[in-house]
Amino acid sequence: MDSEQLREYGHRMVDFIADYYKTIESFPVLSQVQPGYLHNLLPDTAPDHPETVEQVLDDVKTKILPGVTHWQSPNFFAYYPSNSSVAGFLGEMLSAGLGIVGFSWVTSPAATELEMIVLDWLAKLLNLPEQFLSKGNGGGVIQGSASEAVLVVMIAARDKVLRSIGKNALGKLVVYSSDQTHSALQKACQIAGIHQENCRVLEADSSTNYALRPELLQEAVSRDLEAGLIPFFLCGNVGTTSSTAVDPLAALGKIAKRNEMWFHVDAAYAGSACICPEYRQYIDGVETADSFNMNAHKWFLTNFDCSLLWVKDQYALTEALSANPEFLKNKASQANLVFDYKDWQIPLGRRFRSLKIWMVLRLYGAETLKNYIRNHIKLAKVFEQLVSQDPDFEVITPRIFALVCFRMVPVDNDEKKCNGRNLELLEAVNSSGKLFISHTALSGRIVLRCAIGAPLTEEKHVKETWKVIQEKASYLLRK
Amino acid sequence: MDSEQLREYGHRMVDFIADYYKTIESFPVLSQVQPGYLHNLLPDTAPDHPETVEQVLDDVKTKILPGVTHWQSPNFFAYYPSNSSVAGFLGEMLSAGLGIVGFSWVTSPAATELEMIVLDWLAKLLNLPEQFLSKGNGGGVIQGSASEAVLVVMIAARDKVLRSIGKNALGKLVVYSSDQTHSALQKACQIAGIHQENCRVLEADSSTNYALRPELLQEAVSRDLEAGLIPFFLCGNVGTTSSTAVDPLAALGKIAKRNEMWFHVDAAYAGSACICPEYRQYIDGVETADSFNMNAHKWFLTNFDCSLLWVKDQYALTEALSANPEFLKNKASQANLVFDYKDWQIPLGRRFRSLKIWMVLRLYGAETLKNYIRNHIKLAKVFEQLVSQDPDFEVITPRIFALVCFRMVPVDNDEKKCNGRNLELLEAVNSSGKLFISHTALSGRIVLRCAIGAPLTEEKHVKETWKVIQEKASYLLRK
Incomplete structure (x- = not known):
């Protein structure tokens, strides 16, 4: 633990992470690798002797990042969001630093x-x-x-x-x-x-x-x-x-x-x-x-x-x-x-986890946080409206916060086929790499979930996501 | 989550932490604050509006650090060590960054x-x-x-x-x-x-x-x-x-x-x-x-x-x-x-915790890690020898790894008094701020524990620690 080495490598890592955020939209949101992919890329045993930071960061880029599902991408709408922020990141750094x-x-x-x-x-x-x-x-x-x-x-x-x-x-x-x-x-x-x-x-x-x-x-x-x-x-x-x-x-x-x-x-x-x-x-x-x-x-x-x-x-x-x-x-x-x-x-x-929430509260302030929440709910309303305007889709439960539950409507009242088709749609949009949504079941019906809450998500991402979903859906309907 | 703000503030935090390690020996190892100290220093409610990074880092310096027990200090010998390292820190950063x-x-x-x-x-x-x-x-x-x-x-x-x-x-x-x-x-x-x-x-x-x-x-x-x-x-x-x-x-x-x-x-x-x-x-x-x-x-x-x-x-x-x-x-x-x-x-x-252990293994290599362990055990032997050379002290159990269990010997076979005196010694050395050791009980006897394993600990710290313990002990014996 040499303070000057920490300074040098720490700065390099900050740049690496800042660059990652700068280019985050260029990655497939859901990782597209196959099970076991990393096993073939890494050696079977730990190295005996030190390697350089360059070697490790190169491996992060070429071997780790392809296997990352990008939770911080503005096009991540699966599960619920897991918010990172500059303040939260600083809190994590300080906590790790104090050790x-x-x-x-x-x-x-x-x-x-x-x-x-x-x-x-x-x-x-x-x-x-x-x-x-x-x-x-x-x-x-x-x-x-x-x-x-x-x-x-x-x-x-x-x-x-x-x-x-x-x-x-x-x-x-x-x-x-x-x-x-x-x-x-x-x-x-x-x-x-x-x-x-x-x-x-x-x-x-x-x-x-x-x-x-x-x-x-x-x-x-x-x-x-x-x-x-x-x-x-x-x-x-x-x-x-x-x-x-x-x-x-x-x-x-x-x-x-x-x-x-x-x-x-x-x-x-x-x-x-x-x-x-x-x-x-x-x-x-x-x-x-x-x-x-x-x-x-x-x-x-x-x-x-x-x-x-x-x-x-x-x-x-x-x-x-x-x-x-x-x-x-x-x-x-x-x-x-x-x-x-x-x-x-x-x-x-x-x-020392309180540091990060303390930093969030101080660096953003309660009013900013309220508006942050409100903005996501506003974006969810936009998505909800887009869904409800399309006769091939329906909103399944009234939206309360920033999650929209929706699905492709059944054809000829065939609920079973409808479930299958919605799972196909899920697979199709997620394997496009352009966005990541997840699903659930409500009263036996497969439902798609679009949870808006990534810090970088803007209206354009929501609209583009809807466009991809519509495209994939019409392809499925034509099939 | 703005990538350029992350870059700017991230660099600032790296410097803050590097400076902390540079000056880590200037802090009392065991925090000397009284229960409730922070309550008087912070407001009762979260701020409504954003504060600056400078304000927050100032507060870290003046309000948080006095309440920190410095686990990474070279003079931390309590409990067992909790190792931080540059590689471990980089792994934490990357994990927090990918989110x-x-x-x-x-x-x-x-x-x-x-x-x-x-x-x-x-x-x-x-x-x-x-x-x-x-x-x-x-x-x-x-x-x-x-x-x-x-x-x-x-x-x-x-x-x-x-x-x-x-x-x-x-x-x-x-x-x-x-x-x-x-x-x-x-x-x-x-x-x-x-x-x-x-x-x-x-x-x-x-x-x-x-x-x-x-x-x-x-x-x-x-x-x-x-x-x-x-x-x-x-x-x-x-x-x-x-x-x-x-x-x-x-x-x-x-x-x-x-x-x-x-x-x-x-x-x-x-x-x-x-x-x-x-x-x-x-x-x-x-x-x-x-x-x-x-x-x-x-x-x-x-x-x-x-x-x-x-x-x-x-x-x-x-x-x-x-x-x-x-x-x-x-x-x-x-x-x-x-x-x-x-x-x-x-x-x-x-x-994503595997990142940090992966970085440790790659940036240091297995041989370096073995020597790291061996060095602490060598330092523990030094401490053990110092203890055993002092007739007022005894090593309580044979040292195996890098923990030395010792105590001031009883006077007139009075075990109860001996326990009390060792607890007094513990209090005296820890409140000096110069080092932090902890205690345990073995077969009813209060025993002091010197666990050597902080990454920054060198032979001089071990020797200086022993000097402080001896000084406080002879003061207690004279009393």
Whole structure:
């Protein structure tokens, strides 16, 4: 770690990355390589002796970049966006540069304290209830992903219940969510040992725009109670992965409270939009939740990974996740003067991730971020309108944020053929390299998803994307 | 994300970080701030409007850096090192620059394939058995931390057993390890729902240099089998956190195999040393293990986080951790042509972490890395000798790698007073700001730990550190 070598090579890497962004539109958005391609390009063993930065950067260009799917391309509309930004990038650099491991407060007080402060800032921007702020029993924490967020709160909720009714009751615990909930919930259940037959995946359909119906939840809970089971965890959604469905939080929260269930709200994607006053309504009812999650790395200009989790009861987390061996003991922790975030998460070690979200907030400011969100929603409206003007296509669910769910309409009411054709269209547009969209299924129908949210996307990209989709579609229809 | 702004600000940040390393010895190694210090220095809410890079970097200097504990300082000897390097830093930059999320192969084939290749390279450097390579049923994967590594293999092992004997048998599953095992194991048990009374924490003492005795394990297993319990998981250590103890892998593995237990080897710290032929002996017996873990982010010049996990049976992992919703389906995955690392880990999303370890291996080469390790061990020998020459001190366990466990000797055989005095010494040297060491307890005795492994540490730092410790000790003795 020579500071002058770091300076020299670091500058070279900055230029490499800046040049990458300058030319990012020249790459196929979805990588077009075949499985195993890299195996043939790299040696079988590590080199014994040093190679030069030039050699490595050459290999990045010629061997790595062809295998990259360009998430930061303005023509990336798949899944949900994963926002990078100059501020986020600077934060990543600084975090890597300082190279600290902030598991306990003492291992870098600034890492813990900046995280508390920035999560409080965000909670205020989202107008979350006071109980989520760090000054009382609540607080926010940065997790790596929404999967980890839902897992840690499920473990906290599980252990809270089992502490009072005995650990042998694990097989009686029941989890509730709509069938639109992210697979992260299913995975959390698997890891936490919740029995699969006790995971209630409640059907949501187009009649509610794929939101969970409170009556359905209430019925399921009542049935389980009668059967002697123990409802303990409810996951509500604000902006589902398939179609940005928004569950009615207040009504769901009431049922959760009445039945002493932990109520987790997954707003991984759409949470970002809720800093805008006009979208805040979508998390109305969050005051009934026990935990709330939003991914700053999706649509908030903060480089992956940065998933923000707030809880009202930090002790539920720390009681479930603490381990305090002698080699980690220190005065500040033992005097309970500080947060030790190691007890709020799965791993022990943690990076200085608050730097990047702090830099995003400071270098852009809240107003700019609001307008950033609004611009993507405006572009999504443009795309939605283009789709709805074409008789060969239909918009499948009313657009709420910046995702448009659409498909080619069925011919002769043949839904099966229609599904196949939409998958063909997906394949055709993505293998063109000009754009990348993804798909989902809603009530058995294959649906195409155009999620607008890459930082570089402008109206021209949206219009050009639609043109490519139309061209490929008419080719398919002519076939 | 403007490429020219990224260039300009990126260069500025490179200089900031290079300057930081140039002056790193001028900071107190352990941050000397008081709990809550930052709260008074930052505003209560995020700014509405953009601030300048200068303002932010000024704040980093004046408000953040005082709260940083300088893990990269040459005088950092606490816990275990967390290596940063120019190559690791470049890898982090490139990963942040590309901004991909590599959960499935298709989301960036290069990310998955480079990870497979580099983990194979490392497996060969460590001379791991063939079954850990990616070409058969095994393979390597990058986890965030050793905690996640042990958790995922425990979940895999748990579910493998429960699939055959029924999930209601969870309360019968037993985990074994020595009492020197990292607290990550205890945490994994908590998360996986293993009953606390079924966690066998077997005593290890100075008679075996704190290694687990196979007879003790065999006795415990036999007792549990007689009681109708089900031994299912054994964690062995190569280089414990307290004192770098090395368990006898071959003998432990034999017992594990005979009883159909999953045998995990935690070589988080010492694994790196085993690329040197003269230290490879410490993982002899790894051929009996089901999984093996080493943290490249500890002592292998790869910036945190980068924890390497190899398994012989990838399907045990993927059966326990897979979730395949429609919105993630794609041709390559469905045809089983590729690894989808999302099914080898807790979270869904993942960064392009293989870039940094690839850059470390290429820019330094295996021979340089071996000599890097050897140099730290040589410095540890210097420190060990200095300690053993001072009659007021003693080396507590024979040094194996680059950690020296030592303490001030008891006066008048008063062990209690001796513990107190060593904690006082710890406090005195760390609050001097000149160095940072940490402590542990071995058989009830407080022990000081000097872990040599920061990339910038030279012999002069080790000697100066010893001088400070001696000075503070003689002050305490005079008191």
